[in-house]
Amino acid sequence: MPIYVYWGEDDFTREKAIALLRDRVVDPQWASFNYTSFLPDQPDATIGALNQVMTPTFGAGGRLVWLINTTLCQQCPDNILAELVRTLPVIPENAFLLLTSRNKPDERLKSTKLLKQFAAEFREFPLIPPWKTELLVQSANQAAQTVGVKLTSRAAEWLAESVGNDTRLLYNEIEKLRLYVEGSNKPIDVDTVTQLVRNTTQNSLQLAAAIRTGDTTKALGTLADLINASEPGLRIVATLIGQFRTWLWVKVMMESGEQNQQAIASAADVANPKRIYFLQQEVKLLSVQQLISCLPLILELEVSLKQGGSETSVLQTKVIELCQVCGGR
Structure with missing residues (x-):
């Protein structure tokens, strides 16, 4: 039984x-x-x-x-x-x-x-957290193997970055790539992936960057582009959560006096320690308190979307609030 x-x-x-x-x-x-x-x-x-x-x-x-x-x-x-x-x-x-x-x-x-x-x-059957980049790349490679294609390491990274943790979209995009290179035994390179796969996650990262600088006009413009491209609100939120979580950990480690990039990368769950320098520059003008204050706002946004709130209105309101938090130096 x-x-x-x-x-x-x-x-x-x-x-x-x-x-x-x-x-x-x-x-x-x-x-x-x-x-x-x-x-x-x-x-x-x-x-x-x-x-x-x-x-x-x-x-x-x-x-x-x-x-x-x-x-x-x-x-x-x-x-x-x-x-x-x-x-x-x-x-x-x-x-x-x-x-x-x-x-x-x-x-x-x-x-x-x-x-x-x-x-x-x-x-x-859990979703991979958006900030677990190594697991997302591993998932992309496993999906490619299942479908019957090979990806170069850079192509797998770009594909994982593009689709995030949306497994359905991942398989759809890989199937599209399979049809495009049908008959070829060569691994699919990053140029092919960038031509065929729309990187909405990257646009969500641009939204996060605009919020970080407190640029309300740019943030709302980027948000409008994402909405017009039919990007699901919860996917936008997932990217924001991952990005602000990473920024917060990097800033906390900086404030504690930690200078070892490997240690900071480990604490912030960043796969490539070479990214730490750039992340440090991004959060240089933000305080720990500002980054902490952003996370409840993003979580409120997630709850509102899951409860069926008007997606465009809720997203716009919270993006403005986030920009105000980050813009108040």
Whole structure:
């Protein structure tokens, strides 16, 4: 009675894992009978899924029942918990129950403990933090290998810089590159990548730079370019968080008297210590307090966007506030 719990914010990678599981479990000729998914807004979705997973399979292959975006591992009413207790021990061997959620399971909940008791496989699909440049480059190289192309080291770095931690966009761009160089065995170089891949992350870094100098006009102009290019607000925020976090760490280390660039790079999580000199120049005119004051504003921006606030209005307001903080010397 295999049970799977997939969670995490990397929707694309999670979707690929779900497709692999479905292909392994369900015979495609019998999929209409043996594969069922339940959306969270369906009435009694959990009860329906548990009843369905107990239904004998039709034809060949196994049965897969998928509870999409379930909250079972975040909150579980007593009646649902009772149904889990009754059902989990007797799920047929060729039936598979899959639970997915973006949120981390609550280890304290009885439902989570019950799933672990019956050997559920918990698997996380996290997004790489935007400031983890080495992991982003590694992800780009792994995606290229999966798709069947080779990247030069500089091309992988530029691609990672361009798409950030958006895994879906990463695979789309690599597929585009594969089609462009089809028939060639040479690694894709950085010139090819720069021609074909739009670097919106770099534009977000330009936005961060304009905010750092307190240049409200330039910051709002760069923001307008990003919005016109349909850059998601949360991706802009992710870049700002990473950049201001890096600046803050560099400034703190400078204020503490640290001069070793390797030590500063390690503390600031900067892969290339040679960048430290340039980062030091960037934050020379800013105080630690100014950089600290920026982070809550960026986090407020992230919360507002996630709560469905008007993207353009919220972004513009917070960018102005950030420029005012950084511009007040």
